[in-house]
Amino acid sequence: MAEFDNLVAIVVVLLGLLTVLYMVIKLKYPICNSSRKTKMNLPPGNMGWPFLGQTVEYLKPHLATTPGRFMEENCSRHGKIFRSHLFGHPTVVSADPELNKFILQNEGRLFECSYPSTIGGILGKWSMLVLVGEMHKHMRSIALNFMSNSMLRSRLLDDIEMQTLLTLKSWEKMEQPLSVQSETKKFTFNLMAKQILSFNSGEPETDDLMKEYFTFMKGVISAPINFPGTSYRRALKSRSKILEGVKKIMEERKKRVDIHYDDLLSNVMKDGRLSTEQILDLILNILFAGHETSAVALTLCLYFLLKFPLVIDSLRSEHLDIARRKQQQEPKDLRLNWDDYKRMEFTHNVINETLRLGNVVRFVHRKALRDVNFKGYDIPAGWKVLPVFAAVHLDPALYDNPLQFNPQRWQKMEPSTYFTPFGGGPRLCSGLELAKLEMAVFLHHLVLNYRWEMSEADRALAFPFVEFEKGFPITLTAIRQTN
Numbered sequence: 336m337a338e339f340d341n342l343v344a345i346v347v348v349l350l351g352l353l354t355v356l357y358m359v360i361k362l363k364y365p366i367c368n369s370s371r372k373t374k375m376n377l378p379p380g381n382m383g384w385p386f387l388g389q390t391v392e393y394l395k396p397h398l399a400t401t402p403g404r405f406m407e408e409n410c411s412r413h414g415k416i417f418r419s420h421l422f423g424h425p426t427v428v429s430a431d432p433e434l435n436k437f438i439l440q441n442e443g444r445l446f447e448c449s450y451p452s453t454i455g456g457i458l459g460k461w462s463m464l465v466l467v468g469e470m471h472k473h474m475r476s477i478a479l480n481f482m483s484n485s486m487l488r489s490r491l492l493d494d495i496e497m498q499t500l501l502t503l504k505s506w507e508k509m510e511q512p513l514s515v516q517s518e519t520k521k522f523t524f525n526l527m528a529k530q531i532l533s534f535n536s537g538e539p540e541t542d543d544l545m546k547e548y549f550t551f552m553k554g555v556i557s558a559p560i561n562f563p564g565t566s567y568r569r570a571l572k573s574r575s576k577i578l579e580g581v582k583k584i585m586e587e588r589k590k591r592v593d594i595h596y597d598d599l600l601s602n603v604m605k606d607g608r609l610s611t612e613q614i615l616d617l618i619l620n621i622l623f624a625g626h627e628t629s630a631v632a633l634t635l636c637l638y639f640l641l642k643f644p645l646v647i648d649s650l651r652s653e654h655l656d657i658a659r660r661k662q663q664q665e666p667k668d669l670r671l672n673w674d675d676y677k678r679m680e681f682t683h684n685v686i687n688e689t690l691r692l693g694n695v696v697r698f699v700h701r702k703a704l705r706d707v708n709f710k711g712y713d714i715p716a717g718w719k720v721l722p723v724f725a726a727v728h729l730d731p732a733l734y735d736n737p738l739q740f741n742p743q744r745w746q747k748m749e750p751s752t753y754f755t756p757f758g759g760g761p762r763l764c765s766g767l768e769l770a771k772l773e774m775a776v777f778l779h780h781l782v783l784n785y786r787w788e789m790s791e792a793d794r795a796l797a798f799p800f801v802e803f804e805k806g807f808p809i810t811l812t813a814i815r816q817t818n
């Protein structure tokens with residue numbers, strides 16, 4: 336009798352669970368039960384568990400120079416467009432170059448930027464990754480202005496070169512081996528802190544901000560679970576500390592109108608169209624967008640180059656040419672200028688190849704604003720859409736030997752709209768020229784004056800943010816110039 340009772344209890348519980356599951360599925364996949372289903376031709380795939388879906392599999396760390404098992408297996412099983420259940424939403428995943436382009440170009444019309452809500456929690460509701468429509472356009476124009484071509488030529492180039500020289504000198508004096516991953520982050524951070532807040536590298540206020548910022552970064556990239564003790568919680572604290580600091584600076588500047596600053600903060604304060612809250616989020620976000628990504632790109636570049644001494648030789652000879660030319664020019668000015676930068680052709684091949692193989696930003700988050708049909712598949716309104724750039728950049732149908740680092744491939748390649756390391760359309764990265772300039776100038780002084788060796792085997796993993804397991808430790812030696 337007792338056994339029978341147990342059985343009844345188990346059946347009741349199971350029935351209860353099934354009902355809940357059924358309701359959840361109905362809520363999560365309204366499409367499956369509506370009459371539209373028969374008319375809709377969803378991309379193939381399976382959705383996994385209702386709550387978790389396949390997010391865990393999707394985010395499983397993998398070698399940064401591969402698309403990862405999730406993409407490989409699902410693309411070979413279902414094709415380049417398939418459906419899944421990721422980040423809490425039914426999702427269409429795309430490794431299809433044409434669909435990716437279509438999504439980016441139709442921003443605001445058929446698709447819209449849609450990052451997980453935890454991103455908004457930490458980057459702020461005025462973050463450019465969160466904003467859509469007019470407000471996004473407005474913030475974007477401020478960011479673009481800040482990194483305009485004339486700004487790049489007139490002062491960013493000089494600042495980048497100065498910061499490069501400072502950084503390389505400090506590397507030389509540093510205890511070897513040094514971690515390229517953390518040192519490039521300091522380089523790009525110092526550069527941004529100067530442009531945004533007129534902070535100088537090495538000063539206590541800069542170092543304090545940097546420390547706080549690195550805590551913040553850990554939270555941005557960690558699993559966003561808001562419990563005491565998690566890095567997400569710590570990052571939220573860092574966020575408010577950073578914002579408090581910037582707010583204080585703003586107040587001081589309002590009092591001291593006699594001191595003139597020429598940085599992003601002063602420009603947006605003078606402009607007067609943004610509220611204090613908006614300014615704070617903008618500053619935090621440009622600092623965020625502007626240092627992590629380009630530091631990772633630079634780290635990957637030094638890493639890839641090490642395996643190809645011949646590529647380093649070609650790079651070095653390009654930069655030796657530029658340096659010799661500058662020696663002979665009258666009037667003599669050894670600082671790099673825009674013409675020098677434009678002469679760095681092979682360097683740009685190296686940068687492109689680094690971004691193609693390393694995939695610093697591997698995918699972006701979008702959602703469908705209305706029912707969209709593409710290549711015969713239906714993408715229902717409200718579904719998330721993930722254009723996975725990494726899968727396109729490593730696609731053997733588009734690149735010979737895609738897993739091989741081969742900068743020369745760019746010499747014979749037609750410019751392609753499927754190469755989107757910086758995204759595209761109305762949300763194309765506004766810092767892309769700045770990022771390339773940083774890499775090129777840094778490479779110039781590095782290859783001219785130094786050799787570097789890996790002091791311990793290391794590899795880059797995608798978490799999906801790209802990180803080296805051991806921070807990519809190198810030993811650096813100065814070389815004598817032979818010109």
Ligand code: HEM
Nearest residue numbers: 475624625628629632695696699757758762764765766770
């Ligand atoms: C190699 C380095 C970099 C890579 C790979 C990169 C990549 C990207 C990508 C893929 C997006 C688009 C995100 C989306 O569509 O959802 C983006 C947006 C953005 N990036 Fe970058 N980025 C880099 C460096 C920088 C730098 C140095 C800055 C300068 C401060 C910057 C500022 C921005 C901003 C402000 C946006 C938002 C643009 C908008 O929404 O209109 N990025 N970046």
Ligand SMILES: *[C@@H]1O[C@H](CO)[C@@H](O)[C@H](O)[C@H]1NC(C)=O
Nearest residue numbers: 680683684687745750751754
């Ligand atoms: C690098 O890629 C961009 C974007 O596709 C392309 O326009 C450019 O020509 C490439 N540059 C070089 C030097 O290969």
Ligand SMILES: CC(=O)N[C@H]1CO[C@H](CO)[C@@H](O)[C@@H]1O
Nearest residue numbers: 380381404405408409418419
């Ligand atoms: C949609 C789909 O079929 N997803 C599969 C993708 O690949 C992983 C394995 O890496 C499977 O667990 C998923 O079921």
